[in-house]
Amino acid sequence: MFDDFDDPYWPLLSEVKRPSRYVGSEWGAGLPVKENATVRFCLAFPDVYEIGMSYVGYQILYPLIKSLPGADVERAYCPWTDMEQQLRMHNLPLTSLETRRSLSAFDVVGFTLQYELSYTNILTMLDLGRIPLFADERSDDAPLVIAGGPGAMTPEPVAPFFDVICIGDGEVTLPALVSRLVGTTGRSRSEKLDALSDLPGVYLPGRSHAEFGPDGCVIRSSQPLPIRRATLTSMKGAFVSDGLLVPSASVVHDRIPIELFRGCTRGCRFCQAGMLYRPIRERPVEEIVDALLRWTEKTGWEEIGLVSLASCDYSGLEDVMERLKPMLEQKRVKLSLPSLRMDAFSVGLAAALEPVRRGGLTFAPEAGTQRLRNVINKGVSDEDIESTLEAAFSRGWERIKLYFMMGLPTETREDLEGIAKISERAAVIGRKHKKRAEIAVSVAGFVPKPHTPFQWERQATVEELSERGRFVKRLVNNRHVTVRYHESEQTWLEGVFARGDRRLAGVIHEAWKTGARFDGWTETFRPDVWRAAFVAKGVDPDWYVRRERTRNESFPWDHIESGVTRDYLWRERERSMDGLLTPDCRFGECHACGWERNGCAVFERKAAGA
């Protein structure tokens, strides 16, 4: 009578927390499916739905793949532990949301590597999707399992799980990949990989092996190395979808996401994204305005989020705001800036966007003293911090969130005291304007990341980070300031994977088998399981984090080329130790990061002007 209940997953949905995660039912999701597609692609996100649906990358790649001849696309997210248990109990596979077929029934399953601590979730999804975990165990009828995203720039710890790793902008790599796969339908796995092997940005881990010697880790491959990141040369005319997927239950970032530009030249030395996504590529104002007018019409979303690395830096920002204004007012759509620069201009901008200041503002001074901010090249002065806080509170905001890091290179006691000082100073400024002023301070453990000037550094230990976190917390003695610091064991594990090599794949597998799940979530993270897995596999995790590397050590990511040269990174490291700032090249001289020879628009504009 009611076939709703015939759905074999219905009893499972009745038993789990937040069942809406598994429903789909988004506006704009790809039904009806393309019947004649020969390449069925599943975009898999290795975290829960509400995180995955907030990811701008899949809002681009989903309609992009859908638009490719011969291809169709669906999505899957990682089931939370309760749902995993239910799926195992009922012996049901993890499926896509759209046609509800098992992941094993796709031609390609693509994961995005956003965060090191999501790696075990990939294994959960493969296993529940009934795909062999290791690439070399997959037969011809298993899907090709591929990866992209920032983690693809350091793929070795997860390399054995993937058939293909796509390095660079998905708008470049995926159309070429899909077209080759459409052309090789029905062929063997190895023939398909042959067909992909010469594409820009395509790395085939199965065709390579790692050698470990006194100088470090060297990757040898039948493919010519290094693999260079495939880069979208310009955002002008870049793919912009007709519509977007609109979730039916609330997600973390419930709004239209738009990139104003890709890349960032501020040159913060700790920031991997700032080094990886160069050169800076701005989307033209008209294209942004067109997209937003269309997307607000087609999605019904009440908010637009500007999601570039530092959206305040976009040269056409005021122009965009001016041109959107009538639509924003008429439709009562809100424009929001998730990341704010620490200056009065940015506060002014935020004020213009939010006439009623109910929410809070977030800033990232990153370090507690001018000296340390110079080391990390965060071009924010004490005066900037002071005037930004003054501006924010005087314009009516009551809650300010401040982000800091601890464990930065050269950090001393004074730098940690600086975090407490700035936080308390913020409270004093706040209380001057607002009786209910609140300061929320978040202190994250610093993880030295590959492809950055700090890739050679030692990482602070678990004990050091816990101690420093407690130290800052104790120092702050103001009931209007709350200090939180990150779980230092998670920071430790993130650090191990960040600069890890292929030997870690066995450890990830072992930890997953013994219960590691959602390692990025404090409620599920199990450091004991990880420690045991390292022991079982005979891998010393601290070797990856505790040592300072020598200048010429061969790194397990040297075969992946970001476009920024190792020489530049080393120069930046040296300048860092001397406390020298390297100003943003948009407003000064070129620092020869490597892109000046490869189509950097900033460099070319200056060269043309000279």
Place this chain on the structure above:
Amino acid sequence: MRKVRLAFSKRGRACFIPHIALPSLFSRAASRAGIRFVRTEGFSPRPKISLGPELPVGVVALCEPMDVWLEEWEPGLFPLWRDTLPEGVSFSGWTEDPQETLGTACEAAFYMLRVRDKTTRRTISEGYPWPEWVREADCRDEWFRIVAERPGEHGPGVLVRGLLEFGGLQSWADVNVVRLVVGRLSPVEGLTADERVLPLVRCDAGENHGQ
């Protein structure tokens, strides 16, 4: 300003979209259809919308009333709005300018509740003391047909919790619940369960546009 009463349905997996997510689901769909909501007063104005009695996740619903306040309304907007709803959620009818509030008008609800296990079913039909607000509960085939009063106070959650406590059912997974109608309790005597509750909006699967 126009006040419109709509009836919506939730089918399939969309039944697991929580009640609290529905206002924005409907207002976004309206926006896609070019329909403009009147906004609430206060610090955070939002589309003015009033849902009927709460519907827990996992309950199939065929005719749930909802009041909306719109800047303009004409019958032609109904199919436009319906076509911008996500999969599994639909409108089955509408009526304009309802006189009473939903709270007053929602006197009773008609449910069908399936218990697949025969023994459990028998235990319930023979021994369960239905609460006083359950006007009727008869069992035919695998289904209990239930008329319950004041659905705003006792919804399907309370109904199933009672059965769980009684011991017949082990968990929500053992029972399938459908809410067919929410509305007026008919004053006419001698009606069958499915005739007792009168919808506030005529609910037909087709192109019906209310009265």
